[in-house]
Amino acid sequence: MKSGDFKTFLKNISKKGLTVLDVSIPKSKYSPIDLSESNKILNRVDVSSSSKLEVFVNNHIKKHDALVAFGGYLEVRNIYKRSNHFNSQDEEERNIHLGIDLWCDTETLIYTPLDGVVHSFKNNTNYGDYGPTIILKHNISEVEFYTLYGHLSLASIEKLKVGQEFKQGDQIATLGDANINGDYPPHLHFQIIKDIQEYFGDYPGVCSEKYLEFFRVNCPNPDILLKIDNFFSL
Template sequence: MSLSDFQTLLISLQPHPLLNSSIKKDDYISLDLSIQNPELKAVNVGSSDDLKSFIWNHMQKHNAKAVSGGYLEQRGIYHRSDYFNQENPETERNIHLGLDLWIEANSPIYAPLDGTVHSFKNNTNYGDYGPTIILKHTIENIEFYTLYGHLSLESLDGKAIGVEVKQGQQIATLGTSEVNGDYPPHLHFQIIQDIQDYKGDYPGVSNQIELEFYKQNCPDPNLLLKLN
């Protein structure tokens, strides 16, 4: 299936909101966390506390209930972790492949579409996803996957591969910085066309060399969510 066909399918779908349905689209405010944002020069993005203060101040300034953004942003936040950092700029993984929704820890997360549990795992590398769930979806005979990262440890309790998940069903809650890879609380949401051999994990950050592949395999989540 071509990328354009997959994008057309995503656009045609009517998902359930990932966060509480009381949070409407107008309640979100977008935020640029890329290295091009001059406001971040005064922020220690390596500190989850400092970054949280910056994000929460942005949300309060705009009287918003949640902050969204991040697809294909080149970010400096990953420099702090050897898991992402490479000496060669072309192989350093710093281009974000998902959409982040920043909101308080323990906020409930809901399935946007019908699916089944493909896999789940606690990815414990520093700066990694922490607890992660991947759902498999089959719509119009097309298979694809959605990934939910930076969850609470409790989100993995009782999970089993192959269990059916209904659209709008709560599947998780958000984790704190102590368990989510040391980030301010947020959901990393990513759409994956071909999961390859991954289970409970999939690259959420790319380098320059592999970017074209990941842009094809992981289209913009806003095609589905339609937040902006």
């Protein structure tokens, strides 16, 4: 299936926006946030400190009378400079974000937007990594693809089993805090993956400019499913 066809397929799965967060949070309580390197206000924040970044995110949420700050697909971010996990001397710097982040309270309930089975899960413990992570496999109209949920609580994966089935709307996890989620303010990293390749419990959520075109095709904008931006464009 070609890139454009896959995006059209995803868009047509549901006319209504699907949800991965607690359904009691209305879209009116979501607010877009800019965490890119071009945000001059953010450039005055020490983003190497999860607590200082959390203050920035929480102030944004409060200012906009929101409960969730969201965004980040293909954002070029400075936040990853703090970790060698994204800055190996042998590779080009990885700083382009491939999912959508939903910044909200720790222990927020996470749901699957579609029927799926557990492909894999793992606690990715590198500094700045996902922490506890779940990958679901979906098969809709004989089209197979995957969704990734990162920065979860440790309890989210303790009793999980590969092949475990979830129905659309089932709770699959809760959000973790900075002590377990890779040292970030609590948030969900949600990502669509067309081809999981050989990964298990992990998949790149940040890429370098060199590999951007591959990942742009393999990991289309998750808002195709969530349709959060549609609410703000009305």
